Amino acid sequence: MAIIGQKLIKQVRTTGLKATAAQRLDDAFTRFTAGLSWNDVRGILRGDPPPKPNPRVKPHTEGFWFHIRPSFYHEAVTTLYPTFRLGFLSAVFFMFEIITGIFLMIFYTPSPTSAYQNMLDILTNVPFGKFVRDLHRLGAEAMVIVVTLHMIRTFATGSYKKPRQFTWFTGVVLLVVTLFLSFSGYLLPWDQLAFWAVTIGTSMADAVPGVGPQLNLLLRGAPDIGAGGLLRFYLFHVVLFPLIGIIFVAVHYYKVVRYGISLPPEMEAVGEDTARKVPPEKRVPFLPDILTNELMYMGVAFAFMAVSVVTWYQGAPLEHHADPLVTPNHTVAPWYFYWLQGLLKVPHIIPILPGDLARAVDKVFFDVLGLTPKVFWGVIVGPLMIGILFIVPYIDPNPSRRYGDRKIMLTLGALFAALIVYLSLAGIPTGVPITGFGYVGGDPASEVGQEFIPDEGVGPIRKLPYKEYRVGTWTISAQPNTGSAGLDKLIRDIHASMEHRKVNPDPTGRKLSPEANGTLKVEQKQENLLHVVLTINFTDDTGRATQFVKETYLHALSGY
Numbered sequence: 328m329a330i331i332g333q334k335l336i337k338q339v340r341t342t343g344l345k346a347t348a349a350q351r352l353d354d355a356f357t358r359f360t361a362g363l364s365w366n367d368v369r370g371i372l373r374g375d376p377p378p379k380p381n382p383r384v385k386p387h388t389e390g391f392w393f394h395i396r397p398s399f400y401h402e403a404v405t406t407l408y409p410t411f412r413l414g415f416l417s418a419v420f421f422m423f424e425i426i427t428g429i430f431l432m433i434f435y436t437p438s439p440t441s442a443y444q445n446m447l448d449i450l451t452n453v454p455f456g457k458f459v460r461d462l463h464r465l466g467a468e469a470m471v472i473v474v475t476l477h478m479i480r481t482f483a484t485g486s487y488k489k490p491r492q493f494t495w496f497t498g499v500v501l502l503v504v505t506l507f508l509s510f511s512g513y514l515l516p517w518d519q520l521a522f523w524a525v526t527i528g529t530s531m532a533d534a535v536p537g538v539g540p541q542l543n544l545l546l547r548g549a550p551d552i553g554a555g556g557l558l559r560f561y562l563f564h565v566v567l568f569p570l571i572g573i574i575f576v577a578v579h580y581y582k583v584v585r586y587g588i589s590l591p592p593e594m595e596a597v598g599e600d601t602a603r604k605v606p607p608e609k610r611v612p613f614l615p616d617i618l619t620n621e622l623m624y625m626g627v628a629f630a631f632m633a634v635s636v637v638t639w640y641q642g643a644p645l646e647h648h649a650d651p652l653v654t655p656n657h658t659v660a661p662w663y664f665y666w667l668q669g670l671l672k673v674p675h676i677i678p679i680l681p682g683d684l685a686r687a688v689d690k691v692f693f694d695v696l697g698l699t700p701k702v703f704w705g706v707i708v709g710p711l712m713i714g715i716l717f718i719v720p721y722i723d724p725n726p727s728r729r730y731g732d733r734k735i736m737l738t739l740g741a742l743f744a745a746l747i748v749y750l751s752l753a754g755i756p757t758g759v760p761i762t763g764f765g766y767v768g769g770d771p772a773s774e775v776g777q778e779f780i781p782d783e784g785v786g787p788i789r790k791l792p793y794k795e796y797r798v799g800t801w802t803i804s805a806q807p808n809t810g811s812a813g814l815d816k817l818i819r820d821i822h823a824s825m826e827h828r829k830v831n832p833d834p835t836g837r838k839l840s841p842e843a844n845g846t847l848k849v850e851q852k853q854e855n856l857l858h859v860v861l862t863i864n865f866t867d868d869t870g871r872a873t874q875f876v877k878e879t880y881l882h883a884l885s886g887y
Contacts, residue, residue: 361386393613503713519649656781669751780861855883
């Protein structure tokens with residue numbers, strides 16, 4: 328310390344206090360930027376050409392953050408095509424999720440006795456709590472979309488080919504990590520949607536031949552989802568999967584720097600890779616050109632997220648408290664796993680066979696291998712579809728990246744994408760339009776009840792403002808006269824749904840009986856509290872007179 332003080336005093340005596348302070352500040356600034364002085368940064372901001380030797384490459388060789396980024400790019404990959412900046416945006420959303428997740432962690436305890444109340448506190452008492460939670464949820468869904476599009480773009484342009492096979496492999500790992508990051512966060516609100524979606528998801532592990540029960544117990548921490556399961560999924564969500572993601576993002580970026588960003592397919596000769604052989608006149612420096620461009624993309628992405636959560640985005644849902652004794656109708660997995668839920672609905676091992684023969688094949692598979700259709704399609708074929716992605720670069724012998732030379736692989740890729748879309752449609756309760764595959768609805772009367780008073784969520788009856796209701800028992804008809812325009816429209820909508828189901832059978836062939844009728848009863852239970860009861864009278868498939876009843880309560884301050 329004495330030596331440092333003597334040097335400082337000597338420098339002040341030699342150059343003066345002002346010059347010494349400026350020099351010391353510039354030295355500190357240069358250390359902070361890993362090699363760029365204040366004048367270098369000013370030149371970057373002004374757009375000045377770099378001096379020689381170029382100090383702007385120092386952060387890439389000496390800095391922590393920039394060393395995984397190239398110091399220059401080929402001008403062909405700096406436009407929107409061919410990358411569409413999807414790889415960069417994937418990393419941006421990953422960091423965005425970490426930042427918003429840390430904020431939410433402060434107010435959350437992974438315990439069944441506290442988690443749901445913590446969510447209510449975040450939505451109501453924590454400053455900007457609802458805003459950040461909605462950002463976190465929308466960011467997770469945007470990250471899944473962007474990472475998937477990045478994989479599709481990489482496949483379409485043939486950028487997985489030699490020498491980037493392992494780069495593709497790490498990208499598939501990051502896709503899987505992204506999916507399970509989002510899924511592991513599904514349980515944390517501890518509401519009905521979270522509880523039953525994760526219960527269904529983990530029950531698939533129980534079907535794995537041989538190790539299923541042990542794997543299921545490892546995930547849940549008990550025979551059923553409880554405190555152990557919630558803690559495990561919390562640790563998966565905030566520790567394990569983020570750690571794996573950070574490691575593989577670093578490896579992925581390292582490989583990008585090692586081999587460069589692949590050029591548009593039409594720019595390279597067949598079998599050649601010239602991404603790293605960038606002529607001086609084609610080089611675009613990272614500082615400032617690429618950095619400012621990426622900051623612009625980042626700003627647009629963040630602005631889109633912020634504007635979305637305060638305008639059109641309905642917000643991250645929070646349903647009733649988790650109840651293991653009540654299973655809501657039409658419980659589904661997260662939308663990015665609809666395709667897997669669709670696989671579970673395949674009725675036979677070989678579904679294209681005639682019914683009797685298909686059932687005979689199913690019996691053989693069960694007797695010999697212990698496999699049911701759900702185990703075969705959901706536990707074996709589902710993961711196998713993901714596994715195929717890992718080996719794509721190693722099973723494609725075509726050296727060309729040009730679109731015209733890759734008709735077979737592009738066709739197979741399109742068929743794979745179409746299959747995922749079809750299975751995803753099958754994964755939702757209404758099934759695939761036209762074919763009806765995957766439909767899991769109940770009888771037509773209960774479907775009317777689910778449409779207007781869903782077990783979870785809002786629905787038209789809860790959404791109608793409190794002031795629009797009129798106390799009384801109203802017949803479901805095409806021309807109601809309740810004295811309220813809103814209530815009249817609601818009754819007409821119920822009537823239209825019933826008439827539609829009388830004429831049009833559901834995918835299982837069931838219709839609502841022609842004489843079916845109903846009422847909507849509105850009672851004043853307490854001050855500012857209404858009891859709404861939907862009743863439908865119909866004849867069931869056996870010819871027996873049946874009554875369906877579904878009810879809900881509405882408070883004047885419910886805010887639906």
